[in-house]
Amino acid sequence: MAQTHNERLTKLLHEKICDEQTLDILANGDAFVEAQVTCVYDLAERQEFEDGPSQPSAQDLGERLIFLEEYMQQPEHIRSQISSYLSDERRFAVFQLSPQAALYGELLLAKSRGTLDNFRSEYTPNARPQNPFQYGKTLCLPFTDEHKAKHLEAKSLLIEKLDAVLEQAKARLFGSLDEYVSELFSSMPDDSMPEIDEDLFEDMRDTELPDNSYPYDEMIKHTREFSMLCSHAQCSLPENILVQETWEAMNIKEKEGYYLDVIRRLAADVKEKASGEFVAQSEYYLSNDRDPFFSNEIKRITELSTNIAEVVGNDLEILTGTELIEIDNIKYQMREYGHMSEKIKKAKTLTYSLELSDKDPLDVTYGNESGSCILISPNDLSNGYGLPHMIADNATYIFNIYQSINTGKKRRVGIVLAFDTVSDSGKRVLACNSLELSAAMNPIPLVPEIVDYVESGLVEFAKANGFDEVKMSAHDYNTSKNHSSRHSSGNVNFIIEKIKKVCRVHEPSFYSEILDESGQLQGEFYSLN
Known part of the structure; x- marks a missing residue:
């Protein structure tokens, strides 16, 4: 026999996932609250508290219920706004599947109140606020029939x-x-x-x-x-x-x-x-x-x-x-190869620009549009399980790489994920995890020029925002490393000096190829400046 809403809450109380105050408030919840309580109940009932950063713990579920309690105490127009935000299936997937669901809910709440900047400052108090940035140069590339043929033949990047x-x-x-x-x-x-x-x-x-x-x-x-x-x-x-x-x-x-x-x-x-x-x-x-x-x-x-x-x-x-x-992720991109995007087939020129993302909580498709592994689908978060933290954290930077086809509207076709880090000697280092480009939207013959353009933009950003150095990871499946003229010049080295990300206390897990569990940089890098 199916459990009622109140019976589920009572069971969660007995499991010590919520307290009596939370139970009393959520007992009168709307349809959205009831659905989320059912989700939490089902996870708790199956005891799916597995090890691993992408799996919710009992504490994560408790925090989700506390957020629902806060949601219930909001004015009607705020609750309506949150429900509207979550009508998008990918945003709903983040809220439903991420162990950081409560944090994502808080981000949406802050957006609806217009208090995102304050929320981020409190979330990572020792990180500097992120200022808007748009690289002052654009890159305009001709796209010929020869380029198109080479793109369709080229599979080297994925290989x-x-x-x-x-x-x-x-x-x-x-x-x-x-x-x-x-x-x-x-x-x-x-x-x-x-x-x-x-x-x-x-x-x-x-x-x-x-x-x-x-x-x-x-x-x-x-x-x-x-x-x-x-x-x-x-x-x-x-x-x-x-x-x-x-x-x-x-x-x-x-x-x-x-x-x-x-x-x-x-x-x-x-x-x-x-x-x-x-x-x-x-x-x-x-x-x-x-x-x-x-x-x-x-x-x-x-x-x-x-x-x-x-x-x-x-x-x-x-x-x-x-x-x-x-x-x-490679499998995902493979589907894009073999058929160039119809948009690209009509191109004569491709114009690129670089901007720092404002990390709007409504924007969760960084991975989908760039071909990176933080992509979000309705039933799977891949490495996007930590996206709420990445959006909230002022020490995590996401740069959007935009493309305009001919004279058309710009669209995101790539990203750079980077972190605010500090060395033992006090140098502030912009540590770049990777440069990701959509395989279907960025013709292989043009990738080296795109990479060099983006790397130059990152150097300009660093100069304008108080960074002493920019380092790019040299791990083998970083597009930047594979096509950068700076990397090919041989300026590659292991991290010898300790360099650590600016972290919040009890920082949650998130995707990174270059940070260990304590936030220390690890691996090979090459300098962009």
């Missing part, structure tokens, strides 16, 4: 991104395997070899080793593990591995050396087989409109990583959550 993600996964997989083999070698016995236990031979019958295999007891565990691993990797064990006659003719050191050689060969074979699945499959996926992650090849690599994790005894992720989202 580079996909291969970079897979290369990282491969390095993680093989690094773990190499570390395991190295530890195995260093732990081998130095003096005496144990007596062979005849019962072990029978134990080996249940493994995937050939019947004539006969390892000694100190090594049986590793051999059995590797046999399982090799089976999954479709690798063949040497025909004479640990054959009894061969084994008995060896002295202790020869046996140790022979065994370690077998393990080396098996590890190399695993790596070779796995490499074959990683290499340049992306070209095939793109040309055949295949989903890169759910392909059989990538699935098999993922299964292989699970088995290696069992062997090496650690929690090995072949693809991290961020990488999976990046692959999903």
